Amino acid sequence: MTTTTVSNEQLAKEYVDGVFEQLKKQNSHQAEFLQAAEEIFLSLVPVFVQHPEYIKANILSRIVEPDRIISFRVAWQDDQNQVQVNRGYRVQYSNVMGPYKGGLRFHPTVNESIIKFLGFEQIFKNALTGQPIGGGKGGSNFDPKGKSDAEIMRFCQAFMTELYSYLGPDVDVPAGDIGVGAREIGYLWGQYKRLTKAHEAGVLTGKKPVYGGSLARKEATGYGTVYFVNEMLKDANDSFEGKTVVVSGSGNVSTYAIEKAQQYGAKVVACSDSSGYIYDAEGLDLDAIKEIKEVKGDRISTYLNYRPNASFTEGCTGIWTIPCDIALPCATQNEIDGDSARTLLANGVKAIGEGANMPSDLEAINEFLDAGILFGPGKAANAGGVAVSALEMAQNSSRVYWTFEEVDAKLNQIMKNIYSESKAAADKYGYPGNLVVGANIAGFVKVANGMLSEGVY
């Protein structure tokens, strides 16, 4: 190792450590945000070794500070005419690559830390897709559980009334995330039109195809995750065929991850919701799950009414004790900790594909990487949803619509590209096979180069 390399390494490490220390001081109460930032920062040291110009331009301090955070009161009336108040957020993180883009989450746990972690990750994910989209995220601590359809509509209308002036097809384009699906997007879109008097279809994605949504957006995140894992498996001369798969959650991402894994010949034996998990040794009946979740909005335990030989177990983490070849965490952040990771490994898991955002904590990621199994990080593996959102924006702008097959083929190609770019970046920067480092670097370099050419702001 030459003296210059050593000093470049020291410089890079000191720079990253310094920015992270400052971040911790300023955001000491934001655990999820610091967790997401730490994972990305650690990956970027080799980039700063090779690119001191990024240090000179102080790219890291600039990229980790959102362009702006919008926080607002959402007051609405429930069915008993009581006035309820929630807090809404939109974090417009970076528009270097295109309009701010990312979902809205409605869940009681939502706070600024959660929205910032999601928004920060979204910058790099969106850059990886190769589509012209920046990064953003939003949501509210509103709990949709147990609310009537009319309450959901009134909440969405109140939320959009506060947010609409910050949005636009070339400004900021929200979509769904936990607790926000096509129904909520419909109510948000209706209110946006009512307020602006404009039919700007590209201001929201995840719309129903009947009024401007893209075919295959509903399936995109789950299918994309399986396409990504399929690329990892192919590289290892393996496939989904005959594999036992466990998928957490039973929402949008999980449902379509299960569907594609089954189409690829896997046996998916378990899935979950926030109350617990079901295990069906014969393989899950996806029609039953769709009826329970998409039609009835019921608990996953009612699966036993369709398949009496299956079992239901209360609690969220127990699902990772089920032996499987492939695990697809598709529910929420930090659902796999170090202990669950060690259990999965002891039971012989060969591949992990993160359909959710940050489902594995740092200890779990290190367990998987140290064990040398295939590990597809969320930023890369679940990018198919936002990628098809960008395709929805393109269709809206050009006023043409593509068939399901056309969109699905583009999605598959995008996931292949994300895999090969992440793999190539990991190789180039000295971490072969480490797609965490590879995806973070491949996304970061695109945005950093954009920032260098745009001057200081």
Ligand SMILES: NC(=O)C1=CN([C@@H]2O[C@H](COP(=O)(O)OP(=O)(O)OC[C@H]3O[C@@H](n4cnc5c(N)ncnc54)[C@H](O)[C@@H]3O)[C@@H](O)[C@H]2O)C=CC1
């Ligand atoms: N919808 C999308 O296009 C995308 C979603 N994601 C991420 O995927 C994850 C799931 O999102 P969606 O499927 O859209 O939400 P969803 O609201 O449709 O489904 C979430 C599912 O997770 C379950 N759940 C929540 N907490 C849980 C817990 N602690 N243990 C077990 N299950 C739990 C819920 O019961 C529900 O079945 C989130 O991390 C989200 O940020 C990532 C990329 C795109």
Ligand SMILES: O=C(O)CCC(=O)C(=O)O
């Ligand atoms: O489609 C979108 O814009 C949002 C997708 C999203 O929220 C995510 O990738 O986490």
